[in-house]
Amino acid sequence: MTEEIIKLRAHHGMCIAYFQGQGYSEIFTEHMKSIIKLLKENPIIQLITRADIICEKCPNLIPKRMKCNTAAFVQECDKKVITFCGLEENQILTWNEFFKIICERILFPEKRALICGQCQWNNLCALSDINPYLLK
Numbered sequence: 001m002t003e004e005i006i007k008l009r010a011h012h013g014m015c016i017a018y019f020q021g022q023g024y025s026e027i028f029t030e031h032m033k034s035i036i037k038l039l040k041e042n043p044i045i046q047l048i049t050r051a052d053i054i055c056e057k058c059p060n061l062i063p064k065r066m067k068c069n070t071a072a073f074v075q076e077c078d079k080k081v082i083t084f085c086g087l088e089e090n091q092i093l094t095w096n097e098f099f100k101i102i103c104e105r106i107l108f109p110e111k112r113a114l115i116c117g118q119c120q121w122n123n124l125c126a127l128s129d130i131n132p133y134l135l136k
């Protein structure tokens, strides 16, 4: 049986790193928890710059267009993450590989705000530690 590849917006790697159980709605927050649980199994992911498995339950997703209502901003974040990580759009790798690169190239050198400093959640991420269980 082939393992399903999870399509993940590149900048969501950072959202996951600092997730503290808060989000756009209760449904979204519960969904986020279930995705993080899934990622703990270290699945194969594909880095994308459009709506993904996390966006599916977000109230900011415009369903008819399957597009975020801040599409330009979040897509820019996705592209910056991919560039900072030295990866490519649509690249396939494991979640653990991706998260290690994000940590080494963005989070540990404190470059996160260069990418998503304008996000509404910036202050929360700035004051939070990386979820320890993600750091293996």
Ligand code: SF4
Pocket (backbone or CB within 6 Å): 009, 051, 052, 054, 055, 056, 058, 059, 060, 061, 067, 068, 069, 070, 074
């Ligand atoms: S729809 Fe937009 S705000 Fe919601 S999770 Fe996706 S990228 Fe983030």
